[in-house]
Amino acid sequence: MTKIHSADIIIIGGGAAGLMAAAGAAATCTGRYPEAKVKVLEKMPRPGRKIMITGKGRCNFTNMKPWNEFSGHIHPKPNFLKPAFYNLSSEKMVDFLLDNGMESVIERGDRAFPASHLASDVVDALVRAAESAGAEILCGKEVTGISRQARNDNGEENETFTIRCADGSEYICRKLIICTGGLSYPKTGSTGDGYVWTEKMGHSIRPLFPSLTAIVPKGYKDGKGHIDRSNPLSENGKLLCGNQLKNVNLTISIDGNEAQSEFGDLDFTDGGIEGPIGFKVSRKCVNAIINGSKVSISLDLKPAVDVDDLTARINSLWNEVSKDRRNADKPYKDRFRFLLAKLLPMSLVQAFIKLNPNTDHKTLPKRLKNWEMEISGYVGYERAVVTAGGVSLEEVSPKTLESKLIPNLYVAGEMLDLDADTGGYNLQTAFSTGYLAGISAAKSL
Ligand SMILES: Cc1cc2nc3c(=O)[nH]c(=O)nc-3n(C[C@H](O)[C@H](O)[C@H](O)COP(=O)(O)OP(=O)(O)OC[C@H]3O[C@@H](n4cnc5c(N)ncnc54)[C@H](O)[C@@H]3O)c2cc1C
Incomplete structure (x- = not known):
């Protein structure tokens, strides 16, 4: 017969949100209900x-x-996150990790890292925090199903959840916190199981899509829509891949309307367009492609100068190239290439010429300020940093993270319809929501 283990609070998922939920729940129980069991x-x-x-x-x-x-x-x-953020702000998170043995450093853009620059130190500190407060972390426990009972065997009101695991074990609890993360990088364990359970329990799941991922220009790789990261580069992709553009402007248009513009650095990789500003626009691009819209980008490679100043500069460079006696016998296309080499990184010159075949020295200023590419697809969950969409925020209380539909059920982390830009915002969102869910569940025991 299956032995049913019991706990007061069960947290499914020992990731960023789950470990913080365990730490928050166990620490809160310590003072109030010292006998309470918290298990992950x-x-x-x-x-x-x-x-x-x-x-x-x-x-x-x-x-x-x-x-x-x-x-x-x-x-x-963002306002949904406010109560959880105020309860555990970034500063409090730094202090929390310090209390649990990890020092931090703050780098460019206010981004915080472990002083050792080892992600394992963050995991160790979170595990230490949860376990020292009394939570038990059980690994190798794949949850395969959840059922909910409103009454006990005597018909008395007694809400509990029964959790079944792949190894045949079962757990029963009064408070359940689901922190199973999103769908991205499934090899890390996040395979979207929580969406299925919460939907079965009556929650709405806002459409899921990969975000902070590569967007793929037409002709860069074969395919349309979701283009697997492992698809080989086409000829144009090979020409562009490896180029890292600094201080450029990237504007996206959806169905011909300008939708977002970002200034900064961008990388052409084996996936497509990535880097800080590539990732920043990916959310809107992917969502638009999935919804059947036409997406294009415009790159301004010289955002610091307007088109008139750029024209004057190019005219003067063109004069230099044309008057250079070494170029006297050279055909136009060679002289044009020399001109471009004065304006762009060498690695980009050939790709620029191939992809802008009708550009000459007269039309160059406009083209450098507006290099258009159609976007045919995006890299999917296999390499996306986060999953956008998730459990509808309308159905969860921002002050406790408790479900408004199912009492005693809490949802936190990437499972929620909350996602963020790169820069440490996603993990803080998971930490803050997980911690508040843990504290709220413990307080309500
Ligand atoms: C490559 C990469 C780099 C990133 N870099 C950053 C960064 O530098 N800064 C930042 O802020 N964010 C970053 N993120 C995003 C960040 O890691 C996530 O947003 C965050 O981890 C989400 O936390 P979570 O607890 O909700 O989910 P997760 O951390 O994914 O944890 C979910 C856990 O649930 C477990 N689980 C799932 N299903 C089950 C089940 N059926 N039974 C039991 N357990 C289950 C999983 O194994 C997993 O451990 C990055 C993401 C990726 C993929």
Whole structure:
């Protein structure tokens, strides 16, 4: 016969949100209900697998910007996060990690990292916080189903959840916190299971789509819509891949209307367009492509100068190139290439010429300020940093993270219809919502 284990609070998922929920719940129980049991069920052999790969292994765990700036990086409804953020702000998170043995450093753009630059230190500190407060973290526990009972065997009102695991074990609890994350990088354990359970329990799931991912210009790789990261580069992709553009302007248009414009750095990679501003526009691009809209981008490679100044500069450079006696016998296309080499990184010159075949020295200023590319697709969950969409925020209380539909059920982290830009905002969102869910569940025991 299956032995049913019991706990007062069960947290499914030992990632960023789940570990903070465990720490918050166990610490809150310590003073009030010292006998209460808090357990985390994590399907992977170790907790925090995704945290280990964040920030390229360095883990940009939060961003120190004050709420009025921080909130501008949260989508689609930053105000939902406000109570959780005020309860556990970025500063409090830094202190929390310090109390649990981890020092931090703040880098460019107010991004916080562990001083060791090792993501494993963040995981260790979170595990230490949860376990030292009394939570038990059980790994290798893949939850396969949840059922809810409103009454006990005697017919008395007694709400409980029964949780079944792939290894045949079962757990029963009074408070359930689901923190199973999104769909991206499924090898880390986040395979979207929580969306299925919460939907079955009556929650609406706002449309899910990958965000902070590569967008793929037409002709860069074969395919349309979701283009797998492993698809090989086409000829144009090979020419562009490896170029890193600094201080450029990227504007996206959806169905011909300008939708977003960002200034900064951009990388052409084996996936497509990435880098800080590539990622920033990816949310709108992917959503638009999925909804059947036509997406294009315009790159301004010389945003610091207007087209008149650029024209004057190009005319003067063109004079130089044309008067150079070494170029006297050279055909136009060679002289045009020499001109471009004075304006662009060498690695970009050939790609620019191939992709802008009708451009000459007269039309060059306009083209440098408006290099258009159609976007045919995006890299999917296999390499997207986050999942946008999720459990509808209308159905969850922002002050407690408790479901408004199912009493005693809490939802936190990436499972919610909340996602953020790069810069430490996603992890802080998971930490803040997880912590508040844990505290709220414990307080209501
Ligand atoms: C490559 C990459 C780099 C990133 N870098 C950063 C960064 O530097 N800064 C930043 O702020 N954000 C970063 N993020 C985003 C950030 O990691 C996530 O937003 C965050 O981890 C979400 O936390 P979570 O707890 O909701 O989900 P997760 O951290 O994904 O945790 C969910 C947990 O639930 C477990 N689980 C799932 N299903 C089950 C089940 N059926 N039974 C039991 N357990 C289950 C999973 O194994 C997993 O451990 C990055 C993401 C990726 C993919």
